[in-house]
Amino acid sequence: MKSSAKPVRVRIAPSPTGNLHVGTARAALFNYLFAKHNDGTFVVRIEDTDTGRSTKEFEKNILDGLHWLGIDWDEGPELQGTRYLGNHGPYRQTGRREIYKKYLVQLLNEGKVFACFCEKNKEERKESSPRHAADLHSCPDRDHAYTLAGSRPFVIRYKNSEFLEYYARKQETIKHPAELGVAVDRAIYQGALIQFNDIVRDKLEYPQGHLMDFIIAKSLHEPLYNFAVVVDDHEMKITHVIRGEDHIPNTPKQILLIEALGFSRPEYAHLPLILGPDRSKLSKRHGATSVDEYQGQGYLPEALFNFTALLGWNPGGEQEIFPKSELIKLFSLEKVQKGGAIFDTKKLDWMNGEYIRKKSIDELASLCIPFLEHAGTANPGEHVRNPECLKKIMALEQPRLKKLSEIGERTDYFFKEPEYDRELLKWKTMSEEEMAGTFDTLIHILSDVTLPQSKEKLEERFLLEIGTGDKGRILWPLRVALSGEKFSPGPFEILEILGREQALRRVNRAREIYMQKV
Numbered sequence: 070m071k072s073s074a075k076p077v078r079v080r081i082a083p084s085p086t087g088n089l090h091v092g093t094a095r096a097a098l099f100n101y102l103f104a105k106h107n108d109g110t111f112v113v114r115i116e117d118t119d120t121g122r123s124t125k126e127f128e129k130n131i132l133d134g135l136h137w138l139g140i141d142w143d144e145g146p147e148l149q150g151t152r153y154l155g156n157h158g159p160y161r162q163t164g165r166r167e168i169y170k171k172y173l174v175q176l177l178n179e180g181k182v183f184a185c186f187c188e189k190n191k192e193e194r195k196e197s198s199p200r201h202a203a204d205l206h207s208c209p210d211r212d213h214a215y216t217l218a219g220s221r222p223f224v225i226r227y228k229n230s231e232f233l234e235y236y237a238r239k240q241e242t243i244k245h246p247a248e249l250g251v252a253v254d255r256a257i258y259q260g261a262l263i264q265f266n267d268i269v270r271d272k273l274e275y276p277q278g279h280l281m282d283f284i285i286a287k288s289l290h291e292p293l294y295n296f297a298v299v300v301d302d303h304e305m306k307i308t309h310v311i312r313g314e315d316h317i318p319n320t321p322k323q324i325l326l327i328e329a330l331g332f333s334r335p336e337y338a339h340l341p342l343i344l345g346p347d348r349s350k351l352s353k354r355h356g357a358t359s360v361d362e363y364q365g366q367g368y369l370p371e372a373l374f375n376f377t378a379l380l381g382w383n384p385g386g387e388q389e390i391f392p393k394s395e396l397i398k399l400f401s402l403e404k405v406q407k408g409g410a411i412f413d414t415k416k417l418d419w420m421n422g423e424y425i426r427k428k429s430i431d432e433l434a435s436l437c438i439p440f441l442e443h444a445g446t447a448n449p450g451e452h453v454r455n456p457e458c459l460k461k462i463m464a465l466e467q468p469r470l471k472k473l474s475e476i477g478e479r480t481d482y483f484f485k486e487p488e489y490d491r492e493l494l495k496w497k498t499m500s501e502e503e504m505a506g507t508f509d510t511l512i513h514i515l516s517d518v519t520l521p522q523s524k525e526k527l528e529e530r531f532l533l534e535i536g537t538g539d540k541g542r543i544l545w546p547l548r549v550a551l552s553g554e555k556f557s558p559g560p561f562e563i564l565e566i567l568g569r570e571q572a573l574r575r576v577n578r579a580r581e582i583y584m585q586k587v
């Protein structure tokens with residue numbers, strides 16, 4: 070069902086003040102899926118007006134991360150240069166200052182906002198937050214008509230018709246700034262309510278007076294977020310605002326500005342918070358929080374895309390693995406959950422493994438090479454230098470691998486000769502004589518066997534030699550001699566890849582180590 074008669078236009082508006090966070094990626098993904106589901110348009114807009122904290126590097130990280138995830142935008146900034154796609158640009162707020170100024174002047178002239186020249190505004194300040202004592206401010210300039218009086222600096226405040234009443238009650242009641250608080254505020258004055266519908270959370274309301282005469286711009290050239298976002302969403306014809314629920318407190322302010330400007334209200338959908346396994350808001354404490362960290366750990370973009378789509382949304386049923394096209398087909402905002410979404414790394418690992426198993430061996434090999442290089446196995450020995458060997462290693466690891474970054478550690482014994490733990494070479498309670506016999510047998514078979522040879526044939530040959538006795542006597546020392554590891558794939562799989570010469574070298578070396586008297 071199409072959720073709007075107007076063509077759907079949605080956006081994400083990341084601030085380039087940090088790397089692409091999984092929360093932003095989730096918001097981007099839900100907007101993307103919603104747009105694609107409705108044949109709509111997905112816009113990326115860079116909110117870079119906080120010039121002190123915004124950087125080009127962060128912007129690049131965010132855009133690169135979205136591209137890597139496969140969340141491509143229909144309109145927005147290009148990765149390089151200043152050209153943009155689409156005709157609702159510029160798509161960076163720093164390029165839109167004249168547009169904001171035009172609307173600020175309009176509101177000042179209409180007396181819907183006012184220039185506040187108060188002393189305390191000279192210092193740089195953030196948008197007012199109703200809980201902040203410093204913002205309980207009744208400005209003597211609020212009824213003055215707008216004139217650019219001299220060159221004194223001013224901030225621009227929204228002229229809230231409910232504010233004076235609320236302020237008067239507050240003055241009567243509060244004895245100490247600590248008493249400013251949502252519960253106290255509601256008890257002393259409720260007044261007119263700003264009501265809005267949220268597709269995820271249904272009806273929401275907020276007492277208008279509590280927003281006070283909030284600041285909308287630090288000057289005519291420095292609009293703050295709540296103002297800029299309203300202007301941009303209007304100019305870019307955004308129909309649905311889909312973003313994290315941490316923005317719910319901003320929505321009433323934005324609605325007041327939308328009304329002051331005579332714009333039409335978009336639909337809202339606030340997405341549930343992303344939580345760590347302990348149910349507190351996801352943070353660095355829980356592990357990686359930025360998309361590039363997941364990329365660096367060897368998660369596949371398809372897996373992270375699928376996993377992220379299920380962070381707070383589920384089409385119902387048991388299915389967890391959904392290709393992109395199916396996600397687009399199934400996505401609906403109505404099925405977004407209200408409660409927090411747990412970021413379960415174990416599930417992500419499982420899902421990544423599933424996607425790794427979907428790769429062809431060639432694809433997996435080329436995906437793994439950078440990780441092998443990183444792990445220091447960039448110059449593999451002669452025996453695995455050939456691509457056929459690499460493919461065999463990939464085939465061996467594909468069923469078990471969860472993250473590409475594990476590949477180096479899991480397979481380094483193929484690339485460099487192992488260090489041996491003498492005790493590990495020994496099977497159960499074998500004596501030194503028995504071990505010496507085992508090494509002799511191994512060397513005898515390996516010298517005799519034709520290689521390359523399939524692992525089935527190799528196994529047959531070894532079992533013939535071992536006869537009916539305890540197979541571990543031969544196979545355990547062989548496996549450890551080949552891999553040096555306590556856990557590894559079976560000896561014949563390793564042998565098939567290493568080849569005879571390398572295998573013999575390792576078995577001889579293992580024997581030498583074992584026979585050294587301790």
Ligand code: GLU
Binds near residue numbers: 116298
């Ligand atoms: N710059 C805001 C953020 O990154 C955008 C919020 C919005 O979507 O309105 O959270």
